[in-house]
Amino acid sequence: MDLEIAQRAVTTITKGVTVTLTLVGISVAIGFCLGLCLAMMRVSSSRLLQKIAEYYSAIFRGTPLLVQLFLFYYGLGQFEFVRNNPVLWWVIGGGLNCAILALSLNTAAYTSEILRGGLMSVPVGLIEAAKAAGMSRALRFRRIEFPLAIRQALPAYSNELILVVKGTSLASTITVMEITGHAKRLMSQTYAIFEIFAIAGLFYLVINTLLVLVVRRIETRLTRYQTASR
Amino acid sequence: MTITIAGMRKRFGQTEVLRGIDLSIEKGELVALLGPSGSGKTTLLKIIAGLEWPDSGALNVDGQNWLNLAAQDRRIGFVFQHYALFPHMTVRDNIAFGLSVRPRAERPGKAIIAAKVSELLEFLQIAHLGDRYPTQLSGGQRQRVALGRALAIEPTVLLLDEPFGALDAAIRRDLRNWLRSVHDATGSTSIFVTHDQEEAFELADRVVVMGEGQIEQIGNADQIHDHPASPFVARFMGATVELPVHLRAGRAEAPGLDASRLERRALADGPARLFLRPEDITPIVDAEGAWLVASTTSTGATLRAQLRGRDGVLIETALPRRAPEARALQPGVSVHLRPEAGAIFPGSRDPEALAQSSIPATRLLKESNR
Structure with a gap:
């Protein structure tokens, strides 16, 4: 292994960490909010809302993220009304914004399924108890259903976060200079494939390890009531 | 609180679970709804609570039509068969829950809520358990917490669904006597569901025997035991x-x-x-x-x-x-x-x-x- 190239790779790839974390942070935030809305639609009593959420989930989970990125970045630009609309063009015109959009919509589909499972696992008895205690529907959701659902969903959701981090590497295909983008550029200059991508992989591993540790800490805090012994 | 139920009917799909229930419960009374599984007793209790809605009939409490009120506006205390304690909240938070979720205008101050909860913990003999989570409690302790949560809001009506169903015989007997004393101390109008005859007769002022969605007989232990009103009651007894x-x-x-x-x-x-x-x-x-x-x-x-x-x-x-x-x-x-x-x-x-x-x-x- 060429240490000089390795050193250069670390320096270069570090520049992409901020972009990767930005992609992850914004995509997860948007994806979670949208996923929660979709999950609520899935468990609502309206057949129409259920179906909309179901089809959304099926489309985004059933097609590859790379295809979605290409459709947004290259595909939507073909339509004149998109090019003529400043807001839409701002969203899909730049690689970073487009990557955030695709990642957000993709993770929202998976998140909705995870949260739906969590919401459905809340015992009916607890919802009835909250009703009987005098809670409005919104308050019931905020104080009982959501807190219990998120505790149930957290282990599966930590998996989804890892997939989002790994998914950001595809953003390099639409000109976003994140970890993989910088690694690819350096590789085209030096052809030191192994060193560069081993280090890039190590960066992802560190980010994911830290992420898992953070989620685990949150999980431990939130599920104290389960681990407490008599 | 006088509760009057008239002509109450409820159907789930093809099954008629309540077939024209007429019942009047006086203020301060402790009434048992006794019957086998599927007799409609829990459904009736849930309708009183506002957790289910009848297809027809009337439910009046002190002359007020409760069928026009949502569950949260009825101020009922409900003790569920399996307690339904919120697992992510401590005992103290569970008991305070009904008070802390009231609309701002009606909500007591934090100090008042804390004092009320402490008072209830003492009254329920679980003062030492305030900071524990439900998973750390025994069945009997959970039952007391569930009752505490129901009593905290000073309910107009206290409803209990098979309150001792999940407990073993010895604890059941102790808690039975204790519940009767709690009822006498609070003076609330209480209705509890059970399929245990001994429990119903020992605890209640009046027992309502239900079978297949209708009231078969109302009376005390001796009346129902010695003079069953129908073959159903005779068999059930x-x-x-x-x-x-x-x-x-x-x-x-x-x-x-x-x-x-x-x-x-x-x-x-x-x-x-x-x-x-x-x-x-x-x-x-x-x-x-x-x-x-x-x-x-x-x-x-x-x-x-x-x-x-x-x-x-x-x-x-x-x-x-x-x-x-x-x-x-x-x-x-x-x-x-x-x-x-x-x-x-x-x-x-x-x-x-x-x-x-x-x-x-x-x-x-x-x-x-x-």
Whole structure:
């Protein structure tokens, strides 16, 4: 292994960490909010809302993220009304914004399924108890259903976060200079494939390890009531 | 709080779970809804709570139509069968819950809520458990927390769904007495659901016996035990032996039956059904008797005897093992029946009841092989 190239790779790839974390942070935030809305639609009593959420989930989970990125970045630009609309063009015109959009919509589909499972696992008895205690529907959701659902969903959701981090590497295909983008550029200059991508992989591993540790800490805090012994 | 229920009906799909319920409950009363599974008692309780809605009927509390009120506006305390404590909240937070979620205008201050919770923890004898989570509590402790949560809001009506169903016998007995004292101390109007007769009769001021979506009888322990209002109540109260008899001058007559100890009934002459509890039947050895001892089984204190009638029907009797009559009972001996108590209903026997009251042949086979 060429240490000089390795050193250069670390320096270069570090520049992409901020972009990767930005992609992850914004995509997860948007994806979670949208996923929660979709999950609520899935468990609502309206057949129409259920179906909309179901089809959304099926489309985004059933097609590859790379295809979605290409459709947004290259595909939507073909339509004149998109090019003529400043807001839409701002969203899909730049690689970073487009990557955030695709990642957000993709993770929202998976998140909705995870949260739906969590919401459905809340015992009916607890919802009835909250009703009987005098809670409005919104308050019931905020104080009982959501807190219990998120505790149930957290282990599966930590998996989804890892997939989002790994998914950001595809953003390099639409000109976003994140970890993989910088690694690819350096590789085209030096052809030191192994060193560069081993280090890039190590960066992802560190980010994911830290992420898992953070989620685990949150999980431990939130599920104290389960681990407490008599 | 006087609760009046009139003409209440409720259907789930094709099944009618409530069939025109009429019931009035006085302020401060402790009423038990007693009945087997599927009799509609929990559904009725949930309708009072606002967790279910009837298809028709009226529910008035102190003259106010509660069917126009959402659950959160009724101020009811509900204790669920499996407690339904919020697992992510401590005992203290669970009890404070009903107060802390009130609209801002009605919500007491934090200090007042804390004081109220501490007072309830003392009253419920669980002051030392305030900072624990439900998973760290025993069944009896959880039950107290559930009751505390229900009482915290000073409910107009306290509803309890099988409150002791998930507890073992010893704890049930202790908590029963304790619940009665809590009821007396708070003076609330309380309704509880149970399928345990002993529990209902020991705790309640009045017992409402429900069967297949309707009220079969309302009364106290002695009334329901001694004077069941219908064959359903008789069977539910343990009168598993059903005999076809003929009524003459208010007295039941049948081959091999000595009904001299049964009180006369003001019923028209004709066919009738006599419902008896196994422990209320004394078999008397009689060479001319119409019943034959098929088998006997001892359970220590009690001797159970299976008797076969001339028509092949099997019935079971239970008498103290040391009773003089018990010593003479041997398989093959002829006896006649002397019931000490029973319920008579006019009309001929229905085949469904016959199937219920007779003992399966497989069981008889096992008994006779002992």
